[in-house]
Amino acid sequence: MEKVLIGPRRYVQGTGVLNNIGKYIAPLGKRVLVAWGPVVSEQFSAIVKKSFEENELVLIPFKFSGECDRGQIGKGVEKAKAEKAEVVVGLGGGKAIDLAKAVAMEIDAKLVTAPTIASNDAPTSAATVYYTEEGNFDGWAIWPRNPDLVLVDTQVIVEAPVRWLISGIGDGLATWFEAEAAYKGRRVTLAGGVTTQAALTLARLCYDTLMDYGIDAVRDCAEHVVTPAVDRVIEANTLLSGIGFESAGLAAAHAVGNGLTGFEECKPYSHGEKVAFGVATQLCLDEDIEPDERLAVFDFMVEVGLPVTLEELGLGDISPEALKSFAETLCEPEQITHNHVFTVTPLDMYGAMVAADKLGRSCKALAE
Numbered sequence: 020m021e022k023v024l025i026g027p028r029r030y031v032q033g034t035g036v037l038n039n040i041g042k043y044i045a046p047l048g049k050r051v052l053v054a055w056g057p058v059v060s061e062q063f064s065a066i067v068k069k070s071f072e073e074n075e076l077v078l079i080p081f082k083f084s085g086e087c088d089r090g091q092i093g094k095g096v097e098k099a100k101a102e103k104a105e106v107v108v109g110l111g112g113g114k115a116i117d118l119a120k121a122v123a124m125e126i127d128a129k130l131v132t133a134p135t136i137a138s139n140d141a142p143t144s145a146a147t148v149y150y151t152e153e154g155n156f157d158g159w160a161i162w163p164r165n166p167d168l169v170l171v172d173t174q175v176i177v178e179a180p181v182r183w184l185i186s187g188i189g190d191g192l193a194t195w196f197e198a199e200a201a202y203k204g205r206r207v208t209l210a211g212g213v214t215t216q217a218a219l220t221l222a223r224l225c226y227d228t229l230m231d232y233g234i235d236a237v238r239d240c241a242e243h244v245v246t247p248a249v250d251r252v253i254e255a256n257t258l259l260s261g262i263g264f265e266s267a268g269l270a271a272a273h274a275v276g277n278g279l280t281g282f283e284e285c286k287p288y289s290h291g292e293k294v295a296f297g298v299a300t301q302l303c304l305d306e307d308i309e310p311d312e313r314l315a316v317f318d319f320m321v322e323v324g325l326p327v328t329l330e331e332l333g334l335g336d337i338s339p340e341a342l343k344s345f346a347e348t349l350c351e352p353e354q355i356t357h358n359h360v361f362t363v364t365p366l367d368m369y370g371a372m373v374a375a376d377k378l379g380r381s382c383k384a385l386a387e
């Protein structure tokens with residue numbers, strides 16, 4: 020099986036880069052559809068307009084509902100076609116970005132992602148996660164190309180609530196463990212081949228960066244300042260985690276994280292917060308994980324404020340029967356759970372979730 024690595028064509032990260040968004044987009048095309056949710060369009064339209072004017076770009080604003088569902092994507096495609104957009108920009112969180120990817124691919128336009136939060140690794144990847152109008156996980160698409168430009172303004176990111184950076188740490192923390200799992204089994208990644216040394220190394224760098232700088236970054240981001248720790252963690256959450264999950268592989272942590280979107284109780288929680296419990300579960304599922312490392316990761320998650328118990332995701336009262344039936348769905352044949360080199364049965368998965376919850380509770384109690 021051949022090795023495949025994919026990634027964005029250009030990655031730009033720095034303080035204030037959004038003020039120059041027009042300069043970065045100009046080489047890609049003139050007519051630019053910007054997909055943003057209601058809050059982001061309010062917050063950033065003046066900056067974007069000014070920079071577009073300075074660079075003689077035509078702004079085609081597309082305000083979507085905030086949900087990346089197939090209906091919203093269809094509306095974006097219609098508008099982009101009618102206005103002859105040459106470039107599609109997703110400005111905002113993961114949903115604006117995923118929607119922009121789908122629209123750009125549908126009309127064969129250039130694609131730009133400009134995250135305003137570092138809550139997940141969507142900006143660099145070629146994947147769109149679909150949700151239903153109600154916000155339930157509804158599958159994903161892997162597009163034939165990654166963004167032409169990823170524009171990450173670190174000042175914008177620290178001005179957002181720190182919860183989003185923490186969520187991105189949860190998503191990024193999964194990357195190495197899943198990459199290692201998929202690599203061991205020589206599984207085919209979302210990039211369409213087996214893992215390169217490069218992607219595996221970036222996945223590891225993602226993990227080391229988060230463990231070394233995550234706690235400092237969360238503290239600094241809560242004060243809304245960009246420090247070297249914040250800068251490194253933003254890169255880990257966005258670029259390293261993005262290349263890692265896409266070109267190095269996924270496993271049980273994301274199966275759990277994505278699966279949790281099916282629970283009404285989990286609706287208020289972000290992708291990264293749900294994936295964090297997936298990391299906790301995977302660490303209790305894989306016997307190759309050293310107990311010391313498992314404990315270090317649990318303690319880290321508790322310290323930065325990521326959920327390590329079912330209660331923290333609104334599932335404190337879930338019955339053993341409901342958890343067992345959830346474990347069964349996570350072990351259906353098409354699930355990424357089976358990227359592990361060992362067989363994962365529903366009973367293994369149930370046991371790992373119970374063990375993770377229990378260990379999470381004891382780590383939390385010790386931290387108090």
Ligand SMILES: [Zn+2]
Binds near residue numbers: 139140190273290294
């Ligand atoms: Zn993720």
